[in-house]
Amino acid sequence: MFDPSALAVVGASTVEGKIGYEAMANAARFDGPVYPVNPSASGELFGATFVPSVGDIDDDVDLALCCVPGSAVPDVLEECGQAGVGAVVLYSSGFAEAGTAGEELQERVVEVAAEHDISLLGPNTSGFLVPARDLRCSFASGVEEIPAGNTAILAQSGGVAHTLAYQSRRQGRGVSAMVGLGNRANVGFAEAIAYFDGDENTDAIVLHVEGTDDGRGLLEACRESDTPVIAYKVGQSDVGDFAESHTGALTGDHELYTAGFAQYGTPTVDATDDLLDAAAALGESPTPRGPNVGVVTAQAGPGIIITDRIQRAGGRLPTLTDDTQERVDEILPGVTYADNPVDTGRPMPEFGEIVTAVAEGDRIDIVLVYELFEAALGLPIDELDGLAERVGKPVLLATEGIEETMADERAALEAAGVPTFATPERAADAAGTLARYAKLQADQAATDGGRGRPATGAETGGARR
Numbered sequence: 001m002f003d004p005s006a007l008a009v010v011g012a013s014t015v016e017g018k019i020g021y022e023a024m025a026n027a028a029r030f031d032g033p034v035y036p037v038n039p040s041a042s043g044e045l046f047g048a049t050f051v052p053s054v055g056d057i058d059d060d061v062d063l064a065l066c067c068v069p070g071s072a073v074p075d076v077l078e079e080c081g082q083a084g085v086g087a088v089v090l091y092s093s094g095f096a097e098a099g100t101a102g103e104e105l106q107e108r109v110v111e112v113a114a115e116h117d118i119s120l121l122g123p124n125t126s127g128f129l130v131p132a133r134d135l136r137c138s139f140a141s142g143v144e145e146i147p148a149g150n151t152a153i154l155a156q157s158g159g160v161a162h163t164l165a166y167q168s169r170r171q172g173r174g175v176s177a178m179v180g181l182g183n184r185a186n187v188g189f190a191e192a193i194a195y196f197d198g199d200e201n202t203d204a205i206v207l208h209v210e211g212t213d214d215g216r217g218l219l220e221a222c223r224e225s226d227t228p229v230i231a232y233k234v235g236q237s238d239v240g241d242f243a244e245s246h247t248g249a250l251t252g253d254h255e256l257y258t259a260g261f262a263q264y265g266t267p268t269v270d271a272t273d274d275l276l277d278a279a280a281a282l283g284e285s286p287t288p289r290g291p292n293v294g295v296v297t298a299q300a301g302p303g304i305i306i307t308d309r310i311q312r313a314g315g316r317l318p319t320l321t322d323d324t325q326e327r328v329d330e331i332l333p334g335v336t337y338a339d340n341p342v343d344t345g346r347p348m349p350e351f352g353e354i355v356t357a358v359a360e361g362d363r364i365d366i367v368l369v370y371e372l373f374e375a376a377l378g379l380p381i382d383e384l385d386g387l388a389e390r391v392g393k394p395v396l397l398a399t400e401g402i403e404e405t406m407a408d409e410r411a412a413l414e415a416a417g418v419p420t421f422a423t424p425e426r427a428a429d430a431a432g433t434l435a436r437y438a439k440l441q442a443d444q445a446a447t448d449g450g451r452g453r454p455a456t457g458a459e460t461g462g463a464r465r
Helices: 019-027 070-082 100-116 158-170 189-197 215-224 240-247 254-263 272-284 300-312 322-331 351-359 387-391 403-415 424-447
Strands: 007-010 034-037 063-066 087-090 119-121 127-130 135-138 148-155 175-180 204-209 229-233 293-297 366-372 395-400
Touching: 007 019, 019 034, 019 135, 063 070, 070 087, 070 100, 100 119, 127 158, 148 158, 148 189, 148 272, 158 175, 158 204, 158 272, 175 189, 189 204, 189 215, 204 272, 215 254, 229 254, 229 272, 272 424, 293 300, 293 351, 300 366, 300 424, 322 351, 351 366, 351 387, 366 424, 387 395, 395 403, 395 424
Parallel strands: 007 034, 007 063, 063 087, 087 119, 148 175, 148 204, 204 229, 293 366, 366 395
Antiparallel strands: 127 135, 127 175
16 A cells, blocks of 8 residues: 555546546656546546556556545445455545444445455545655645655544644655545554554654544554654544544543553654654654753743743653763853753853753753754754764754744754754653653553563664664
């Protein structure tokens, strides 16, 4: 499904605005053959000649995008199975989310897929993206603008999946993949997590979960994943009926889900922005050894916000060792506040040296830096470049200023592997998620009798990649 050599668009249409047209428009960007399939059409569409059925394609097609009404899906799947197609995306709705008749139709679809060993994405999905391959199997507009990154988005809702992908573009991050799971006929959370855990382009996996009838499979897949997984479980209020009509699954008891994620070593967040921020922090950084955060701020007010929020998010701010405090005082005598957080009053020329001193402190597992951008002083790029890998600790930076003025320096930090954030709150929440992740992993390792996970990040002195 996610690495095909050729694909077919079944129900391709020449009518702009129809799913069959929009899906073909996006799929045509793929760097391999794309075949429009429609027995009622002739001529070409996006440079490819129409064929009447999948069986008439003189090529090995791995993936079919099914743009036909739900009632026609079983027959299309039968044709795909006989043609040796191994994966199908089912866009149409009217299945398990739509009552008894829809449940019966979905059961029939699953039976046909099982008979031919076909992996199904959906039904009731808007598809998926793998930008690095220009594999854009979605009918939504604008998906061609979503850049490649290192976060895999696995969302129960196709709408949320695309929302997250568009947000990732706006944040300048991008995705390794975006997958709308829909009704999860036979490809669900467990299968998708396992696949992207083995994907060399994915360094973090984020989940949007409404509900699932295979909670244990989901949680075990999270636990077994060497790639960090972060989850957003929706449904704290009573949205059960609405959610069931959406993707055919009740939201379940929210507290049971969040407790289960915690027990299996997966931190949870409460917003889409938080998902992507946590993914940036975990995906770009060494794995933290523990929850102790060292804060260096050039302004006291944002530092107070960060200090408060980190502790509420699950992090700790330990007192710096005497050696670290003495080193800070030697670098910048009379610093406004030399403990944790360290407050320099403004981004002095020695600011990067202060960050290095705190990062090298024995009591610190995670470093968070905040400064308002001053063009004359700039960001401490040279000092932060390679610092996280050298000390084996995540180093995050939040800054604000005139976007155009600081764009190049912020981009240089991101290129150096330093996750950057636009507000003190978002940076603090990301640091808090790192702290919770470290604690949950330690608890999980203890529960597993010391088995834990393979050494990553801090243990090996570098980021996962």
